Amino acid sequence: MQHVILQGPDFAQWRAQARRLLESQTPPDQVIWSNGDVLFESPPEPASDPNRIPVATVPPAFLAMAQRVAFHRDLEKWPLLYRALWRLTHGEPHLLQVMIDDDVAQLAAMDKAVSRDVHKMHAFVRFRKLQDGATGDDHYVAWHRPDHPIVRHVAGFFRERFGVQRWTILTPDESVSWDRQSLTFGPGVPHRLAPQPDEVEGMWKTYYASIFNPARVKVRAMKKEMPVRHWATLPEAELIDDLLRQAPSRVEEMVRKAKATNAAREQASLLPGMTERAGTKRAATASTAAADSAACANTGTAKPFIPQTLKLPVLAKAAQACKGCDLYCNATQAVFGEGPAEAQIVMVGEQPGDSEDIQGRPFVGPAGQLLDDVMERVGLPRDLVYVTNAVKHFKFEPRGKRRIHAKPSAREVAACRPWLEAELGLIKPKMLVCLGATAAQSLLGRDFRITQSRGQVMKSPWADWTVATLHPSALLRIPDPDLRARNMADFERDLRSVAEQLKRLQRA
Numbered sequence: 001m002q003h004v005i006l007q008g009p010d011f012a013q014w015r016a017q018a019r020r021l022l023e024s025q026t027p028p029d030q031v032i033w034s035n036g037d038v039l040f041e042s043p044p045e046p047a048s049d050p051n052r053i054p055v056a057t058v059p060p061a062f063l064a065m066a067q068r069v070a071f072h073r074d075l076e077k078w079p080l081l082y083r084a085l086w087r088l089t090h091g092e093p094h095l096l097q098v099m100i101d102d103d104v105a106q107l108a109a110m111d112k113a114v115s116r117d118v119h120k121m122h123a124f125v126r127f128r129k130l131q132d133g134a135t136g137d138d139h140y141v142a143w144h145r146p147d148h149p150i151v152r153h154v155a156g157f158f159r160e161r162f163g164v165q166r167w168t169i170l171t172p173d174e175s176v177s178w179d180r181q182s183l184t185f186g187p188g189v190p191h192r193l194a195p196q197p198d199e200v201e202g203m204w205k206t207y208y209a210s211i212f213n214p215a216r217v218k219v220r221a222m223k224k225e226m227p228v229r230h231w232a233t234l235p236e237a238e239l240i241d242d243l244l245r246q247a248p249s250r251v252e253e254m255v256r257k258a259k260a261t262n263a264a265r266e267q268a269s270l271l272p273g274m275t276e277r278a279g280t281k282r283a284a285t286a287s288t289a290a291a292d293s294a295a296c297a298n299t300g301t302a303k304p305f306i307p308q309t310l311k312l313p314v315l316a317k318a319a320q321a322c323k324g325c326d327l328y329c330n331a332t333q334a335v336f337g338e339g340p341a342e343a344q345i346v347m348v349g350e351q352p353g354d355s356e357d358i359q360g361r362p363f364v365g366p367a368g369q370l371l372d373d374v375m376e377r378v379g380l381p382r383d384l385v386y387v388t389n390a391v392k393h394f395k396f397e398p399r400g401k402r403r404i405h406a407k408p409s410a411r412e413v414a415a416c417r418p419w420l421e422a423e424l425g426l427i428k429p430k431m432l433v434c435l436g437a438t439a440a441q442s443l444l445g446r447d448f449r450i451t452q453s454r455g456q457v458m459k460s461p462w463a464d465w466t467v468a469t470l471h472p473s474a475l476l477r478i479p480d481p482d483l484r485a486r487n488m489a490d491f492e493r494d495l496r497s498v499a500e501q502l503k504r505l506q507r508a
């Protein structure tokens with residue numbers, strides 16, 4: 001009987017020992033495989049011998065699977081792998097195709113378990129930002145509890161994805177650090193030593209809460225996709241109980257709003273001013289009927305829907321009936337601008353998001369939260385600002401249960417522009433802030449480039465003091481923390497200059 005001792009989930013060690021055993025024609029039932037904490041010693045691997053009998057080759061699929069199975073926690077993997085190797089090289093070259101074979105089935109189950117664990121680790125590692133005491137550099141640290149000791153398996157993935165950051169991933173089995181040049185592996189770390197929450201988590205939680213759609217939640221599927229054992233390290237998991245508890249009332253509220261919106265649409269379509277602008281009342285009614293019977297008929301511009309009475313509340317109500325482009329078809333409601341009619345500052349974003357579409361108000365989702373936070377930091381009171389969007393209906397692509405933001409086309413932006421012009425014409429702001437490229441191009445021309453002209457103060461037909469900066473939702477979507485921090489600083493600097501200009505105006 002031969003004793004073979006392996007240290008850790010090391011495929012290379014197993015392969016070296018398996019080759020040696022095969023060369024000496026040692027059958028699987030003559031080998032005891034152990035991990036490193038037993039009393040026996042493995043026989044040393046013989047020095048390379050040029051006359052060694054070459055080991056028979058095995059299918060590449062077996063090697064690939066063996067490399068993954070080597071990361072399984074169950075030490076049964078070693079004898080199982082050697083038994084499969086023995087059989088593959090002793091008259092059963094097609095063994096892996098016999099899925100009902102016990103050894104093959106067991107290997108496939110281990111392979112699947114490791115692959116699933118790797119996938120979850122890719123998805124559920126949440127870094128927290130710390131500062132290196134010696135250098136002051138940012139250091140991102142995460143604690144994660146995989147089912148299997150897969151740290152060395154996933155390290156390359158994180159190095160590729162976050163190569164420009166310094167990071168460390170701690171697990172109970174092993175830790176790995178990346179210093180922008182090399183990976184270093186260390187011992188495991190218990191959860192109680194994991195780093196504390198940082199400010200990035202607040203933003204992430206706000207975003208998660210906003211994309212959590214109570215009408216589409218399926219608790220079992222959610223727990224399967226986001227296993228409960230990972231909740232301890234997922235900041236968003238803290239929200240789940242509350243979000244689930246609030247789900248029934250939020251669904252009721254959504255239904256109530258949808259009904260109210262439909263009623264408002266029907267009522268607004270009968271406004272005299274609108275029917276006159278669209279032609280005769282009969283023509284408008286006929287066109288409405290045609291639009292309803294067609295999948296999504298639109299007039300190509302919002303102009304016919306602009307009421308004669310130019311007041312913000314009247315505009316807001318009339319926008320609910322707009323069919324200037326196809327976006328009215330799938331959105332819940334038009335989201336009109338909000339703020340004081342005599343505001344000195346107007347901020348224009350791109351379009352409402354998922355939360356705005358449900359609540360019917362601009363900038364109430366995660367982007368709005370970020371905007372609020374920055375405005376507060378720079379001393380720009382939101383209640384002095386009128387906020388609106390270049391496009392009034394939410395454009396999205398359904399992805400599973402989620403509605404993912406989709407950029408409005410130039411045609412949709414142009415179709416919606418009469419609403420924005422009407423708002424600006426009524427408010428006559430002293431300062432105009434375009435948030436993002438869509439708003440800037442809608443008002444300042446298609447050639448305007450945020451990357452070139454961000455933060456530059458200019459005069460426009462809408463306000464003597466006009467500036468374009470980044471859109472807060474674009475900031476939230478930047479995955480690279482360093483890049484996000486740099487853009488965040490630019491955004492804050494731009495809003496600070498708006499706040500300073502406002503103070504100058506108020507002093508004048």
Ligand code: SF4
Pocket residue numbers: 301302319322323324325326327328334391392393412415416417419
């Ligand atoms: S996006 Fe604008 S133009 Fe298109 S339907 Fe909505 S309000 Fe009308």
